[in-house]
Amino acid sequence: MTSSLTRADGSSLRVLVVDDEPNIAELLQMALRYEGWDVRTAGTGRKAVAAARELVPDAIVLDMMLPDYDGMEVLRKVRAFAPDVPVLFLTARDSVEDRVAGLTAGGDDYVTKPFSLEEVIARLRGLMRRAGAMDARPSSVIQVGDLALDEDSHEVVRAGREIDLTATEFELLRFLMRNPRRVLSKAQILDRVWDYDFGGQDNVVELYISYLRKKVDAGHEPMIHTKRGAGYVLKPVG
Structure with a gap:
């Protein structure tokens, strides 16, 4: 099933996927493109911050564990120039500390690995709706x-x-x-x-x-x- 969520001007929502595991990044990219969204990927924190500046995403799917700086550092850097962008954290650790740390740092939601694509998509839809994405597609x-x-x-x-x-x-x-x-x-x-x-x-x-x-x-x-x-x-x- 494809999403009817779009930007206010009717163009595709932009999603930045940040994960250093290429197979996970590619899987998420394919699933989100199937939803009709414009998707960019990055494998390091440094590349993620640069991509966020260029793309101006409507949402970010962000792995907590990256090879250079961690997801919370990426979030701090991105929020310096995009304070309202919704962020969905991916974490391999299902501890209360990680969840609290991510949300306290300004993340909007989290999904624990291994995750289902349907769960990620559903969480993103919810974040985008709350952020004011418009249901502007005129037809199916x-x-x-x-x-x-x-x-x-x-x-x-x-x-x-x-x-x-x-x-x-x-x-x-x-x-x-x-x-x-x-x-x-x-x-x-x-x-x-x-x-x-x-x-x-x-x-x-x-x-x-x-x-x-x-x-x-x-x-x-x-x-x-x-x-x-x-x-x-x-x-x-x-």
């Missing part, structure tokens, strides 16, 4: 070129022609359309669309991509492309 329709997908009615239309999709085909297309021009690997597609690992049987992705091509690209210039060795990408025509 995702549009890429002449292809439109309605997340509420599950209707898909290309160039005025309605396309009938199964539930899985719909989820796959929605993921591709939420990430236009971005190459998505089979592993990323399996994780998001099927929500679990097929134990290496990633040919299921190839199969469903072929189903989509027959329905979405039939009679039109192709939008769904294969990047050999990398994955798949959906691009508007023209």
Whole structure:
């Protein structure tokens, strides 16, 4: 499910993810981009402060343990020029002291590792709403070129022609359309669309991509492309 939270001008909310573990940062980045948010990542405190100055984020997901200065030091430095930005702390330690220290330092909420992506997203939504993010998206329709997908009615239309999709085909297309021009690997597609690992049987992705091509690209210039060795990408025509 994607978020309808946006900035007051209707543009995507900006989230800075700070974690020195690349796999965690990438996982959070993918999940938050799927929500429709503009996401930047940083792996050190120094880079996090620089990215916060440049991006001016609407929220920060901040690991407490970083290789240079810790999360609370990052928070102090960022709050010097962005005093109101909501901060969600990630901590590997579930102690009362850590929670109190993070919140006392000015953090708005915390999630303990290991965490679920759904929990992080839910906490961020809550922080952003409290911070005044607007629900300004005019409709539930995702549009890429002449292809439109309605997340509420599950209707898909290309160039005025309605396309009938199964539930899985719909989820796959929605993921591709939420990430236009971005190459998505089979592993990323399996994780998001099927929500679990097929134990290496990633040919299921190839199969469903072929189903989509027959329905979405039939009679039109192709939008769904294969990047050999990398994955798949959906691009508007023209």
